[in-house]
Amino acid sequence: MAASMSSSCCLSSLRLIPFKRTFFSSVNRPSKNLIFRPIPSFLRTIVTFQKIPTVIVPPLSASSSSPSSSVDLQPIEELPPKLQEIVKLFQSVQEPKAKYEQLLFYGKNLKPLDSRFKTRENKVEGCVSQVWVRAFFDEERNVVYEADSDSVLTKGLAALLVNGLSGRPVTEILRVTPDFAVLLGLQQSLTPSRNNGFLNMLKLMQKKALSLEVKAEEGSSESTTDEASVVEVVVLDSEPPSVVEVEDTESVSKIVALGSRGMRIREKLEKELTPDELEVEDVSYQHAGHAAVRGSAGDDGETHFNVRVVSDAFQGKSLVKRHRMVYDLLQEELQSGLHALSIAAKTPAEV
Amino acid sequence: MEGVAMKLPSFKSLAPTAISVASTFSIRRSFSVARRSSSLSATITADSEPVSLGHRARKDFRILHQEVNGSKLVYLDSAATSQKPASVLEALQNYYEFYNSNVHRGIHYLSAKATDEFELARKKVARFINASDSREIVFTRNATEAINLVAYSWGLSNLKPGDEVILTVAEHHSCIVPWQIVSQKTGAVLKFVTLNEDEVPDIDMLREMISEKTKLVAVHHVSNVLASSLPIEEIVVWAHDVGAKVLVDACQSVPHMVVDVQKLNADFLVASSHKMCGPTGIGFLYGKSDLLLAMPPFLGGGEMISDVFLDHSTYAEPPSRFEAGTPAIGEAIALGAACDYLSDIGMPKIHEYEVELAKYLYEKLASVPDVRIYGPRPSESVQRAALCSFNVEGLHPTDLATFLDQQHGVAIRSGHHCAQPLHRYLGVNASARASLYFYNTKEDVDSFIFALADTVSFFNSFK
Numbered sequence: 001m002a003a004s005m006s007s008s009c010c011l012s013s014l015r016l017i018p019f020k021r022t023f024f025s026s027v028n029r030p031s032k033n034l035i036f037r038p039i040p041s042f043l044r045t046i047v048t049f050q051k052i053p054t055v056i057v058p059p060l061s062a063s064s065s066s067p068s069s070s071v072d073l074q075p076i077e078e079l080p081p082k083l084q085e086i087v088k089l090f091q092s093v094q095e096p097k098a099k100y101e102q103l104l105f106y107g108k109n110l111k112p113l114d115s116r117f118k119t120r121e122n123k124v125e126g127c128v129s130q131v132w133v134r135a136f137f138d139e140e141r142n143v144v145y146e147a148d149s150d151s152v153l154t155k156g157l158a159a160l161l162v163n164g165l166s167g168r169p170v171t172e173i174l175r176v177t178p179d180f181a182v183l184l185g186l187q188q189s190l191t192p193s194r195n196n197g198f199l200n201m202l203k204l205m206q207k208k209a210l211s212l213e214v215k216a217e218e219g220s221s222e223s224t225t226d227e228a229s230v231v232e233v234v235v236l237d238s239e240p241p242s243v244v245e246v247e248d249t250e251s252v253s254k255i256v257a258l259g260s261r262g263m264r265i266r267e268k269l270e271k272e273l274t275p276d277e278l279e280v281e282d283v284s285y286q287h288a289g290h291a292a293v294r295g296s297a298g299d300d301g302e303t304h305f306n307v308r309v310v311s312d313a314f315q316g317k318s319l320v321k322r323h324r325m326v327y328d329l330l331q332e333e334l335q336s337g338l339h340a341l342s343i344a345a346k347t348p349a350e351v
Numbered sequence: 352m353e354g355v356a357m358k359l360p361s362f363k364s365l366a367p368t369a370i371s372v373a374s375t376f377s378i379r380r381s382f383s384v385a386r387r388s389s390s391l392s393a394t395i396t397a398d399s400e401p402v403s404l405g406h407r408a409r410k411d412f413r414i415l416h417q418e419v420n421g422s423k424l425v426y427l428d429s430a431a432t433s434q435k436p437a438s439v440l441e442a443l444q445n446y447y448e449f450y451n452s453n454v455h456r457g458i459h460y461l462s463a464k465a466t467d468e469f470e471l472a473r474k475k476v477a478r479f480i481n482a483s484d485s486r487e488i489v490f491t492r493n494a495t496e497a498i499n500l501v502a503y504s505w506g507l508s509n510l511k512p513g514d515e516v517i518l519t520v521a522e523h524h525s526c527i528v529p530w531q532i533v534s535q536k537t538g539a540v541l542k543f544v545t546l547n548e549d550e551v552p553d554i555d556m557l558r559e560m561i562s563e564k565t566k567l568v569a570v571h572h573v574s575n576v577l578a579s580s581l582p583i584e585e586i587v588v589w590a591h592d593v594g595a596k597v598l599v600d601a602c603q604s605v606p607h608m609v610v611d612v613q614k615l616n617a618d619f620l621v622a623s624s625h626k627m628c629g630p631t632g633i634g635f636l637y638g639k640s641d642l643l644l645a646m647p648p649f650l651g652g653g654e655m656i657s658d659v660f661l662d663h664s665t666y667a668e669p670p671s672r673f674e675a676g677t678p679a680i681g682e683a684i685a686l687g688a689a690c691d692y693l694s695d696i697g698m699p700k701i702h703e704y705e706v707e708l709a710k711y712l713y714e715k716l717a718s719v720p721d722v723r724i725y726g727p728r729p730s731e732s733v734q735r736a737a738l739c740s741f742n743v744e745g746l747h748p749t750d751l752a753t754f755l756d757q758q759h760g761v762a763i764r765s766g767h768h769c770a771q772p773l774h775r776y777l778g779v780n781a782s783a784r785a786s787l788y789f790y791n792t793k794e795d796v797d798s799f800i801f802a803l804a805d806t807v808s809f810f811n812s813f814k
Binding site for chain 1: 746747748749750753754757758765766767780781809810813
């Protein structure tokens with residue numbers, strides 16, 4: 001009974017800056033210095049108060065063209081293409097009411113979310129309205145989002161995010177910072193408080209993208225949580241995270257003959273890392289049922305591998321760096337149907 | 352050019368005279384006697400239309416005179432927190448500027464002064480609710496802390512397995528959660544009174560629930576969602592008949608009407624300063640002397656002790672026993688100033704005005720199509736508080752509140768108002784709430800209704 005009401009409560013704060021009161025001319029140009037603040041007009045004797053997002057300069061900055069503002073926003077080019085378009089669209093719409101209308105329009109056209117996905121894990125924390133987000137991989141391992149909300153404005157925001165982020169790879173999604181919200185002119189408060197529905201929505205979407213990646217990397221079972229296994233999850237704040245890895249130290253040795261991909265992986269790692277020990281294990285059979293696996297053609301199902309490397313090349317490098325090294329070496333494979341690597345990377349001293 | 356509508360010197364109308372001994376340091380506005388005597392009756396203006404209390408009071412609240420998002424601010428969220436008149440702000444400022452010093456500890460002049468003012472504030476609060484002794488007032492951080500104090504101090508030492516604590520489903524979380532925690536620790540059982548068909552807690556059910564097993568009845572005086580009030584005097588009689596105690600959550604009543612603890616005969620009563628024109632960070636617990644005397648400490652530390660040894664300590668008498676550490680001195684003094692301010696207007700006057708406003712608000716709101724207001728209908732026998740929690744068919748309260756704020760500068764609240772069980776009972780996730788205080792006017796209500804109609808039509812056009 002508690003399920004629907006147990007969401008923590010708060011207002012998804014949505015503010016529009018009344019554009020008619022600003023003097024900025026750079027509204028239509030997609031640039032970094034978009035800090036829209038209404039300036040108290042000298043024609044009126046009224047003080048206006050605006051909620052101040054913590055990352056932005058204080059409200060009474062008179063000049064619109066202060067490119068070296070104290071905080072630089074994430075450049076729009078780093079955003080996924082759809083999101084860039086959306087941002088530009090919102091920038092071109094000046095009237096706050098029109099922005100709302102645009103939001104509501106997005107919301108209206110959002111693909112409905114099946115009620116069986118309206119679960120606890122899919123719920124966005126910190127919204128008075130109920131918001132659910134679902135994420136899954138398509139065949140190309142891009143993240144696809146679906147969302148819903150009982151509040152039309154929140155649904156519009158969710159739709160905005162869904163439209164902007166859906167169909168993109170995990171790394172691109174994880175790179176997005178909430179800065180773009182300022183560019184939208186929706187005046188979303190960017191303080192990561194419990195109450196910030198929009199921020200939490202974005203975070204949840206990124207978290208889900210991350211965990212899709214992790215699950216895919218992991219291979220067969222759910223990640224073991226004994227002390228030996230290490231899951232590095234980099235929590236997103238202002239920096240884009242590095243890749244997430246799962247280290248599986250339970251090396252189950254099964255002797256499975258390696259196919260062509262397996263051989264290529266071996267060769268590459270041998271050549272570049274000159275390991276003391278190298279084990280490459282094909283565990284694709286464990287994933288034979290995956291939709292993703294079914295989709296990939298021409299590799300005889302060589303999609304999931306366990307790799308154990310002991311090499312001096314890892315000396316002085318953090319776990320994440322080590323895994324990244326391996327990934328980088330196997331880029332080609334990853335692009336051509338290799339879905340997941342479970343990596344154990346040690347130095348000789350650590351064995 | 353300064354963008355401030357009203358300048359400070361003109362706030363003369365309702366600033367209270369300096370009652371306290373600290374007048375040497377007070378920079379409170381002096382107050383003409385003539386005006387004071389007539390301030391309570393409607394002043395006749397040039398066009399011989401009586402100026403309402405709301406209009407007169409507004410002048411003392413600078414914060415109300417501003418624009419938000421391009422529209423005049425219409426503040427309708429006083430149930431969440433009230434605005435503070437200039438005199439209260441001055442009292443706080445004064446304290447820090449002229450005699451800030453730690454209380455109860457020092458010998459020197461400033462600390463003696465601070466102590467005097469602090470204890471005077473306690474007396475003012477006691478007088479405000481007609482407590483028989485100022486030692487029955489314990490300063491806390493807010494009403495929530497006060498309830499926790501009773502729960503942990505009185506509750507843990509008095510509740511046994513099988514004992515019953517009676518609450519209603521309409522209670523604020525602060526009057527549910529502490530009892531849940533304590534009942535888990537003690538094995539006591541919580542029982543909840545539900546609503547009747549008028550959407551008020553069922554008094555008959557409450558009466559029937561009270562039994563030999565009941566040890567405590569903890570209920571609101573005025574509901575922050577339903578706008579209804581409970582007949583505390585009667586409830587106290589029923590509870591005392593079985594030897595149970597009564598705790599009254601008076602957060603929504605003390606600021607708006609005369610509350611007389613002796614008349615109510617409640618055992619405990621709590622309220623928050625910030626809802627009654629006082630600053631945040633201070634509230635109080637009223638407890639009958641004999642009860643407080645028997646209660647063990649809540650928080651330990653300085654101030655609440657008598658003698659401290661390494662292996663044990665002895666404790667001070669109440670109220671000090673429950674006031675560990677340095678209190679919010681300035682805030683307490685400012686709360687005293689708030690009591691002065693309200694008393695100067697007169698709580699009966701405030702209440703009378705608000706009853707009128709409440710009726711106006713309800714009628715206007717009820718006339719908007721598709722609006723569903725929660726709580727009882729106002730009538731001869733039923734007086735509502737000046738607040739309405741409501742929902743508009745097909746429109747989420749968050750959307751409503753956002754649009755009202757963004758397009759019209761109208762500040763209402765949307766959410767569960769710290770009453771999730773109540774909303775669950777009513778079958779909704781959230782509601783919008785407009786709440787008024789004596790500084791609101793009928794024009795505020797009109798602005799709200801206008802804005803509401805605009806909002807509804809905007810969202811409807813998207814369906």
